[in-house]
Amino acid sequence: MQEIIVKKNDAGQRLDKLLAKYLNLAPKSFFYKMLRKKNITVNGKKVEGSEKLLVGDRIQLFLSDETIANFTEKKQIPIVDKTLSILYEDAHILLINKPSNLLSQKAKKEDISVVELLHSYLLKSGSFTEEDFQGFSPSICNRLDRNTSGILIAGKSLLGLQTMADLLKSRELGKYYLCIVAGEVKEASHIQGYLTKNKESNVVSILPKDFSNHSGSIPITENLVWIETKYKPLASNQQVSLLQVKLVTGRSHQIRAHLASIGHPIVGDTKYGNWNVNRFYQKRYLVQSQLLHAYQLKMPEISGEFAYLSNKEFIAPYPKIFEDVIKGESLLWEPGILED
16 A cells, blocks of 8 residues: 655645546546545545545555556656756746747657756755655746747746736736837837737737738638737837837737737747848847847735735846847847836
8 A cells, every 4th residue: 555645736636636647657547446446545535536635635545566656657857957047936936037049848858948947946956856746747837939038937836836827817917028129119009909820830920900801811720819919119229129018918929920010020030020130130249039038027916825926026137139239229228127
């Protein structure tokens, strides 16, 4: 017999979900058969599998060591020789300043992403043990494109992950970006429209609010989603502008495609940008990717356990390439808190 004692990060989930993490090679039918035969119990009692677990619950597995070993593949947490730029950390969350050219989550098995770096950091710092990772797995709550830098929110605890995910979903978190775009932008604007994505090319297209007379040159390959983007110029000249962008909605490639659709593509954006502009700034400043940075995060008023985060503001310093272009183009702006 083996016993699993439910820890804080494993509490609140269904028993069958937790069993699927610990006995991760076993089919679900195996769990339910063992539960019916009382070969798996909780606190010595027969259970069905749908029960929500509490801290301290004792899950008894009346199974042979061989059976448990055959149905268990322990997560291997790689120690990665790279560091994370951590802006803030507490018992529940981490705020990370992601560099450009790093995936938020891996796309292929061999990829190293922010998630792998996060796991490695937590293991090396002693915040998590290898055994802890067999249940709850810390992860990120939002994503940035590979070549977009800036703030990522990660949940260290299940409660932290769920709470931040809920705040993102409800659009209560204030997310502000900095970007450098082609052309002179003189006025602030609130742009709205519809976004449609081509799965094969991973390219999104923007349709205006009223697209009833649309020519059909943009293929509508998925259900349309409504998007809103607010921006205002912080500094500009005739060639480029430094913009503050606030996401009202948050969709894949939203800022990049939305700004390109109004004639101000982000400098360095090879998917939605201007080839000639990109080539010029690549030669002059060695720009290798889009100049888009998730700069600032504003927490809303929060009650309960996360009240300590209420109305706090966090800034991720922008990469040196931003500084090079801002100075080189004489865009007069001093870094600081962004306001609506």
